[in-house]
Amino acid sequence: MALPPRRKRLFGLLAVLAAVAVITPLGISAASGDHADDTGTETADDTAAVTPAAEHGKLLVCGTTLCDESGNEVQLRGMSTHGLQWYSQCLNDASLDALAYDWGADIVRLSMYIQEDGYETDPEGFTQRMHDLIDEVTARGQYVIVDWHMLDPGDPTYNLERAETFFAEIAAEHGDQDNIFYEVANEPSGVEWPTIKAYHEAIIPVIRQYDDDGVILLGTPDWSSLGLSGGSDEQEVINDQVDAENIMYTFHFYAASHDEWYLDGLARAADEIPMFVTEFGTQEYTGDGPNDFAMTQRYLDLMADKGISWVNWNYSDDERSGAVFEPGTCPGGPFTGTGNLKEAGVWIRDAIRAG
Ligand code: IDC
Numbered sequence: 001m002a003l004p005p006r007r008k009r010l011f012g013l014l015a016v017l018a019a020v021a022v023i024t025p026l027g028i029s030a031a032s033g034d035h036a037d038d039t040g041t042e043t044a045d046d047t048a049a050v051t052p053a054a055e056h057g058k059l060l061v062c063g064t065t066l067c068d069e070s071g072n073e074v075q076l077r078g079m080s081t082h083g084l085q086w087y088s089q090c091l092n093d094a095s096l097d098a099l100a101y102d103w104g105a106d107i108v109r110l111s112m113y114i115q116e117d118g119y120e121t122d123p124e125g126f127t128q129r130m131h132d133l134i135d136e137v138t139a140r141g142q143y144v145i146v147d148w149h150m151l152d153p154g155d156p157t158y159n160l161e162r163a164e165t166f167f168a169e170i171a172a173e174h175g176d177q178d179n180i181f182y183e184v185a186n187e188p189s190g191v192e193w194p195t196i197k198a199y200h201e202a203i204i205p206v207i208r209q210y211d212d213d214g215v216i217l218l219g220t221p222d223w224s225s226l227g228l229s230g231g232s233d234e235q236e237v238i239n240d241q242v243d244a245e246n247i248m249y250t251f252h253f254y255a256a257s258h259d260e261w262y263l264d265g266l267a268r269a270a271d272e273i274p275m276f277v278t279e280f281g282t283q284e285y286t287g288d289g290p291n292d293f294a295m296t297q298r299y300l301d302l303m304a305d306k307g308i309s310w311v312n313w314n315y316s317d318d319e320r321s322g323a324v325f326e327p328g329t330c331p332g333g334p335f336t337g338t339g340n341l342k343e344a345g346v347w348i349r350d351a352i353r354a355g
Pocket residue numbers: 116151186187223252254279285286287288313318320
């Protein structure tokens with residue numbers, strides 16, 4: 001499980017105090033070896049519990065969930081960035097500190113679009129930005145998802161060569177780290193599972209050349225809905241699984257659009273195959289419109305019950321209701337507290353801190 005709530009809150013408070021005291025932000029991470037425990041007593045003996053990655057270490061897939069090396073189930077909770085091509089200015093020292101220490105996020109998804117002015121326009125530049133951001137998140141003791149945010153066209157095969165180049169570079173550089181997740185296809189659409197599965201079977205060995213057990217997250221049909229958005233259901237994937245170790249299947253939902261049909265599908269799938277919710281919103285599938293917090297809470301309860309890790313969309317100041325910050329917050333902030341958060345931001349920050 002993630003950090004106990006009291007420790008998490010206390011850690012967040014200490015982080016803010018440390019930052020105010022102009023102690024280097026990283027000085028309060030696992031490296032410092034000096035922080036307060038649950039009782040408020042200064043200790044130096046439980047630093048391993050300070051950051052999520054230090055506490056849980058390497059995570060592997062065991063059965064249908066993630067486990068630490070002792071076999072204890074671990075559920076991660078965190079945030080996705082918006083597209084790096086548009087909202088890189090929302091990812092600086094202050095905002096990343098806020099996400100790590102004020103929000104207490106276990107994991108950050110780095111969302112790199114391929115089209116729409118993304119990776120395809122400057123492979124070297126985007127790869128370098130990804131390396132740098134992976135290092136930033138790693139320095140804060142969090143887990144990180146490297147998200148190959150293919151979206152349109154929906155056939156992942158269209159970007160296969162680019163993906164091979166990119167994931168080889170990322171895995172060669174970071175494959176020895178304990179905190180990396182590879183999400184190899186954000187949201188396939190318009191193609192059947194066999195085509196998506198063949199793509200996964202092509203990209204997995206590219207990563208495995210350099211990282212023999214880092215968890216690889218596999219996109220599912222109809223915008224990573226396990227086929228539910230297309231009127232199919234989870235059985236197609238369950239009956240025709242990718243033959244590889246340390247893989248999980250992704251599921252995305254937007255609570256104001258996706259009701260019982262989705263919730264039940266996720267519940268059924270999670271009993272059979274390892275699921276990871278790498279993207280969800282409290283609003284409509286556009287990432288905009290009114291929030292449905294009651295429905296979202298039902299999803300959160302299910303995911304807690306089944307040990308499904310999750311990541312919310314998105315940590316930016318885009319004008320849509322699903323971007324947590326008010327427009328104009330980036331790059332200057334402030335990013336801590338709730339002063340610059342939209343309604344969805346306040347709600348999801350509470351959900352992560354409550355973990
Ligand atoms: C949306 C962004 C929006 C952007 C659009 C571009 O919120 O600013 O213009 O993408 O394609 C997804 C996608 C994700 C979407 C998000 C909200 O993975 O890229 O972001 N969404 O629509 N799947 C379901 C919803």
